[in-house]
Amino acid sequence: MPASNLNPAANAAQTITVELPQNPYNISIANGNLATIGTAMQNPQLKLGRKVLVVSNPTIFKHYGQIVVAAIEAAGFSVNSCILPAGERYKTPASIQKIHDAALEMRLERSSTMVALGGGVIGDMTGFAAATWLRGINVIQVPTSLLAMVDSSIGGKTGVNHPKGKNLIGAFHQPKLVVIDPTVLKTLPAREFRAGMAEVIKYGVNWDKALFEHMEAAKRLDQLRYVSEALLNTIITHSCQAKAVVVAKDEKESGLREILNYGHTIGHAVESLTGYRVVNHGEGVGIGMVAAGEIAVEMGWWSREECDRQNILIEKCHLPTRLPAIIDISAVVPKLQTDKKVKAGKVRFVLPKQIGTVAVTDQVTPEIIQPVLQQLASA
Amino acid sequence: MPASNLNPAANAAQTITVELPQNPYNISIANGNLATIGTAMQNPQLKLGRKVLVVSNPTIFKHYGQIVVAAIEAAGFSVNSCILPAGERYKTPASIQKIHDAALEMRLERSSTMVALGGGVIGDMTGFAAATWLRGINVIQVPTSLLAMVDSSIGGKTGVNHPKGKNLIGAFHQPKLVVIDPTVLKTLPAREFRAGMAEVIKYGVNWDKALFEHMEAAKRLDQLRYVSEALLNTIITHSCQAKAVVVAKDEKESGLREILNYGHTIGHAVESLTGYRVVNHGEGVGIGMVAAGEIAVEMGWWSREECDRQNILIEKCHLPTRLPAIIDISAVVPKLQTDKKVKAGKVRFVLPKQIGTVAVTDQVTPEIIQPVLQQLASA
Numbered sequence: 001m002p003a004s005n006l007n008p009a010a011n012a013a014q015t016i017t018v019e020l021p022q023n024p025y026n027i028s029i030a031n032g033n034l035a036t037i038g039t040a041m042q043n044p045q046l047k048l049g050r051k052v053l054v055v056s057n058p059t060i061f062k063h064y065g066q067i068v069v070a071a072i073e074a075a076g077f078s079v080n081s082c083i084l085p086a087g088e089r090y091k092t093p094a095s096i097q098k099i100h101d102a103a104l105e106m107r108l109e110r111s112s113t114m115v116a117l118g119g120g121v122i123g124d125m126t127g128f129a130a131a132t133w134l135r136g137i138n139v140i141q142v143p144t145s146l147l148a149m150v151d152s153s154i155g156g157k158t159g160v161n162h163p164k165g166k167n168l169i170g171a172f173h174q175p176k177l178v179v180i181d182p183t184v185l186k187t188l189p190a191r192e193f194r195a196g197m198a199e200v201i202k203y204g205v206n207w208d209k210a211l212f213e214h215m216e217a218a219k220r221l222d223q224l225r226y227v228s229e230a231l232l233n234t235i236i237t238h239s240c241q242a243k244a245v246v247v248a249k250d251e252k253e254s255g256l257r258e259i260l261n262y263g264h265t266i267g268h269a270v271e272s273l274t275g276y277r278v279v280n281h282g283e284g285v286g287i288g289m290v291a292a293g294e295i296a297v298e299m300g301w302w303s304r305e306e307c308d309r310q311n312i313l314i315e316k317c318h319l320p321t322r323l324p325a326i327i328d329i330s331a332v333v334p335k336l337q338t339d340k341k342v343k344a345g346k347v348r349f350v351l352p353k354q355i356g357t358v359a360v361t362d363q364v365t366p367e368i369i370q371p372v373l374q375q376l377a378s379a
Numbered sequence: 380m381p382a383s384n385l386n387p388a389a390n391a392a393q394t395i396t397v398e399l400p401q402n403p404y405n406i407s408i409a410n411g412n413l414a415t416i417g418t419a420m421q422n423p424q425l426k427l428g429r430k431v432l433v434v435s436n437p438t439i440f441k442h443y444g445q446i447v448v449a450a451i452e453a454a455g456f457s458v459n460s461c462i463l464p465a466g467e468r469y470k471t472p473a474s475i476q477k478i479h480d481a482a483l484e485m486r487l488e489r490s491s492t493m494v495a496l497g498g499g500v501i502g503d504m505t506g507f508a509a510a511t512w513l514r515g516i517n518v519i520q521v522p523t524s525l526l527a528m529v530d531s532s533i534g535g536k537t538g539v540n541h542p543k544g545k546n547l548i549g550a551f552h553q554p555k556l557v558v559i560d561p562t563v564l565k566t567l568p569a570r571e572f573r574a575g576m577a578e579v580i581k582y583g584v585n586w587d588k589a590l591f592e593h594m595e596a597a598k599r600l601d602q603l604r605y606v607s608e609a610l611l612n613t614i615i616t617h618s619c620q621a622k623a624v625v626v627a628k629d630e631k632e633s634g635l636r637e638i639l640n641y642g643h644t645i646g647h648a649v650e651s652l653t654g655y656r657v658v659n660h661g662e663g664v665g666i667g668m669v670a671a672g673e674i675a676v677e678m679g680w681w682s683r684e685e686c687d688r689q690n691i692l693i694e695k696c697h698l699p700t701r702l703p704a705i706i707d708i709s710a711v712v713p714k715l716q717t718d719k720k721v722k723a724g725k726v727r728f729v730l731p732k733q734i735g736t737v738a739v740t741d742q743v744t745p746e747i748i749q750p751v752l753q754q755l756a757s758a
Contacts, residue, residue, distance in 0.1 A: 110722075340513055
C-alpha cells in the first residue's frame, strides 16, 4: 500500500525508487526537470558512457528537443538524435531498424545511452531498441504524455507490434532513470490527457483508495486546466508509486504484476476490434474497467455502490463507458482468446473486490461476459 | 577451475548445471539424447507449456527433424516446425520475423517453448526470437555442431547481424535446457568440426590446462574419426563445464566472461575483413589465438615455449595460423576500433599468462600489434 505521507506540497521535487534487487532505479518528478536532465545523468552511480542517442517524434522534438539535447550536451555528453514518425502504426520492427541504424552510425558502445523523449510509442520502441543493441545498452525514459508518465515509462516493458497483434514482439528492459516533468503536459492534447487518466483511475481501483478519493473530490477531471497543481502532483506521484511497488515485487509479471492489467482484457479487445483507430488505449481501458466492474458485481465480488463510484469517476474524465457502436458484440469473446495473457487457453480477468483491492481469476465464462457486453452496447 | 573428476568413461551420460542465481539450467550430454528429448522436457521443474516450435535449417532437419519432433510429440506436446535457409547470411532481422510469424500462426503462449535444432546460426536466431516473443518465452538449445555444443548454445547470448556488423542486434536470454547428442557430429562437415576445435583449444588456454594436455596427447585432431570416443567426451564435457562456470559467475559479461573472447579480437577482424566468406568463425579464432599469443609473448606475459605449444595444437587441428593472403594488413588495426568490446575507444585483448590462465588488458598498442600481424602474414 502507498505510504500515507505521499501527498506533498505542489511542485516539490519527488524521487520514487523502483526497488528491483538487480537493477533499482529512480523516477524523478519535478517541474522543470527537462532542463536539468544532464546533471541527473552525471550521477556516477548510473555509470553512463559519453555517447547519447535521443529518440523522439517530430512534434515532441519540436517542443522539447532543443532543451533536452542542450541540457545533456552541457553535461559533457556527445548527443545525436533519431526522429521517427509519430503514431502507433509506426511502432514496428522497421522503426527499430532505424534506431539501430542511428546507433551504428554513432557507434554506440555497451555503456552508451538511449533517451526516449516522447509518449508510450517512443518509450516502448526506444526501450526495445536499447534492449536489443549489443545485447542491451542503457535507456532513460523521459515520458511526455500522462499515460507514459504514470504507466509505460516505468517497469521495463518494451516492444513493437506484429502486423497481427499489439506488443507481441518485445523484451523486459528496465530504464536506468525515469525523468518526469509535469509541465510538459500543457502541450498534450486533451484526448491524450483523458487517456492517461484512465490508467490513473486504474491505480485508484486496483491499489490506492486514497488516490481514488482524491479524484472523487475534484470537480472536473476532463482537461488538465481544471486540475489543480496539487492534485496533478498527487495523481502522478501516487500512480508512479503504485507502479513502482508492483513492478519491484514482480518484475517479469509472474504474479502480482498481473493486477496492472485491470481493465485491459476487454480494453485490448475493444482497441483491436476497432482497428486501433476509433478507441485509443486509455479509452479502451476505461471501457474495460466498466466491463470488469460489472462482471465483478455480477459474480458477487464487488458492491453495486462501489462499481457506480468507479463508473462516475470514469465519466467525470469524459472517457467512454460504452462499447463503440461499430463493434460487433459477438466478436468480443472470441477476440479475448487471442489475448497475450491467455494461459492454457483460459482468459484471465482482474476483478475488483473493493476500491483499492483486486484479484485475478480465470473463472469468468462467456455466459457471464456476454450479458455485460449487451448492457454496455451503445444505445 | 574444472573439477578433476570430470573425465568419465566414454559414452556415460553427463549433466552439467549452469548455476545462475535466477535461472539455473542443465546441459545434458549423452549419445542418443535426441531420441529422449521429449522425456527431458516433461520434467515438471521446467514448467513447459504444451506448445513447441522447432526451428531448424533444411540440412539438419532432414537428418534429425523427424526423430526430434517425434520424441517431443510422444511426450504429449503439440509441435510445429519453422525451417529457415542455412547460413550466416540469413542471420538477419528478416529471419526473426519469419520465426515470429510461425509463433503467431501457432499462437505460442508465454509458457510455450522454441527448440533450436542446429548450429550456431539457428541457435542464435531461435534464442533471439524466443527472447523477443511476448517479451520472452522458453527456449531449448539442441546444438548439432561442435562449435554450438561447446560454446554458442550455452550462456544465453542470442542475436542476429546488422548489415554493417555481426551480432550487433541481440539479447541475453538463457535457455531452459541444453541437449547435446555427440553422435550427431558424424554428419558434421570436417571443416566445421575443425572450427569447433578452435573454441575447444580456447578453453584449454584460457581456463583448463588438463583439457589442453589431453588434446596435446592425441595423435590427430583434424577429423572426428581420429578422435577417440573418450577424448571426444572429454572435449565436450570439459568445454561445457568451462563455459558453464564462467557464465554462472558473470552472466552479462561485465567481468570474468570477457576471457571467453580469447582469440576473438583479431579473429573477428579477420572474419570481417574477408567478408565472412573466406574464413569461418572458428578459423578466425584460431588465427586470433596465434596473434594474441604472439602479442602476449611480445609483451612479456607469456613464455615462448607455451605459445609454441598452443600454435602446434592449432596446427594439429589443421586450422590456419596465418592471415589470409587477401587481407590488407594495414586495415586490421583500424578494424579493431569497430569491435563490440571497445570501451571508451580502447580495444580490449585477452592475453595468456600461462596455459589455463589469461587476463584482460586495454594496453595493447598498434605499435605492438602491427609487427605481429606482419609476422603472421601469408608467405
